[in-house]
Amino acid sequence: MIWESPFxxxxxxxxxxxxxxYSVRYVVRMIEARDLQKxxxxxxxPVEAVRxxxxxxxxxxxVAFLGPNGAGKTTTLRMLTTLLxxxxxxxxxxxxxxxxxxxxxxxxxxxxxxxxxxxxYHRIRDELVIQGRAYGLTWRRARHRADELLEVxxxxxxxxxxxxxxxxxxxxxLDVALGLVHSPPLLFLDEPSTGLDPQTRARLWEQLLELxxxxxxxxxxxxxxxxxxxxxxxxxxxxxxxxxxxxxxPSALKRGLAGDLVRLRVKGSTTAAAAVVEALPGVRDLExxxxxxxxxxxxxxxxxPPLLERIRAHDAxxxxxxxxxxxLDDVFLALTGRSLREEGTTQTEEEMTR
Numbered sequence: 001m002i003w004e005s006p007f008x009x010x011x012x013x014x015x016x017x018x019x020x021x022y023s024v025r026y027v028v029r030m031i032e033a034r035d036l037q038k039x040x041x042x043x044x045x046p047v048e049a050v051r052x053x054x055x056x057x058x059x060x061x062x063v064a065f066l067g068p069n070g071a072g073k074t075t076t077l078r079m080l081t082t083l084l085x086x087x088x089x090x091x092x093x094x095x096x097x098x099x100x101x102x103x104x105x106x107x108x109x110x111x112x113x114x115x116x117x118x119x120x121y122h123r124i125r126d127e128l129v130i131q132g133r134a135y136g137l138t139w140r141r142a143r144h145r146a147d148e149l150l151e152v153x154x155x156x157x158x159x160x161x162x163x164x165x166x167x168x169x170x171x172x173x174l175d176v177a178l179g180l181v182h183s184p185p186l187l188f189l190d191e192p193s194t195g196l197d198p199q200t201r202a203r204l205w206e207q208l209l210e211l212x213x214x215x216x217x218x219x220x221x222x223x224x225x226x227x228x229x230x231x232x233x234x235x236x237x238x239x240x241x242x243x244x245x246x247x248x249x250p251s252a253l254k255r256g257l258a259g260d261l262v263r264l265r266v267k268g269s270t271t272a273a274a275a276v277v278e279a280l281p282g283v284r285d286l287e288x289x290x291x292x293x294x295x296x297x298x299x300x301x302x303x304x305p306p307l308l309e310r311i312r313a314h315d316a317x318x319x320x321x322x323x324x325x326x327x328l329d330d331v332f333l334a335l336t337g338r339s340l341r342e343e344g345t346t347q348t349e350e351e352m353t354r
Contacts, residue, residue, distance in 0.1 A: 260300025
């Protein structure tokens with residue numbers, strides 16, 4: 001007996017026998033975008049916000065989608081969640097086409113945007129029940145699901161309060177609960193922890209990871225907190241000027257694109273010591289300032305010991321060494337020449353969408 005996958009590559013067939021099904025884990029592709037493009041008409045003329053994005057996200061992954069302001073990430077996210085129609089290209093989300101089957105996509109995803117979802121004067125439990133009904137749950141199931149989520153997100157004691165009386169962290173947990181009412185297999189998070197204090201942010205992530213562990217939810221998020229992407233995400237996708245420019249694990253990106261920052265304080269000939277450093281394979285961003293030499297090396301901790309011996313042989317001595325591991329912000333600077341937090345354009349994607 002032969003099975004054919006509905007998620008096969010276009011123009012190809014994915015076939016395997018029933019016996020193979022017991023020995024090979026079938027991986028479902030939750031997001032698949034091909035040459036996704038979006039252009040806006042503005043007073044200054046047409047603007048290409050997204051210029052051909054290709055994405056592949058497998059079931060169960062936690063992926064951070066990052067880019068400087070104006071890079072195209074918000075527009076891409078809105079297309080994937082069916083809030084914007086692409087100018088060209090295609091995408092399938094949770095198994096359905098974002099243009100031709102938008103309603104089915106919405107049934108299979110949860111989306112937590114940057115704004116608050118609940119009505120200011122509405123009671124928390126009522127909001128959850130109504131959200132469940134909107135997704136087709138029976139009254140009984142909607143009430144049961146609301147109670148489940150209130151407990152999971154630690155909001156049970158606040159169930160009868162209105163959303164407007166909640167703190168920022170409590171409202172954010174309510175937003176997450178509203179996005180999970182229908183138990184979606186794919187959850188989109190747009191800046192989920194913006195504006196939260198570090199303790200509330202950490203607790204929110206604990207709850208999100210617990211939910212993912214229990215339900216196997218695929219999570220696709222944008223964030224300006226690079227430590228979240230670094231420590232939480234299994235993959236980081238970086239977009240700039242409307243195109244994907246990097247896609248790998250956080251550690252691989254840091255190791256391959258940034259390298260360790262090595263700082264050496266030299267006694268003796270700084271010029272001779274700098275020449276030794278410059279001769280190392282893979283060295284970048286070499287600078288000297290007084291008796292200090294700064295450079296980026298692919299593996300600083302391994303390169304430093306033999307480097308000290310070579311410098312000593314050139315009538316100089318290193319009296320102080322500092323090796324700083326790379327950060328994702330270093331990766332951004334290496335790839336784009338700017339920090340994630342810098343303004344990318346004078347006109348934001350938000351303004352173009354409006």
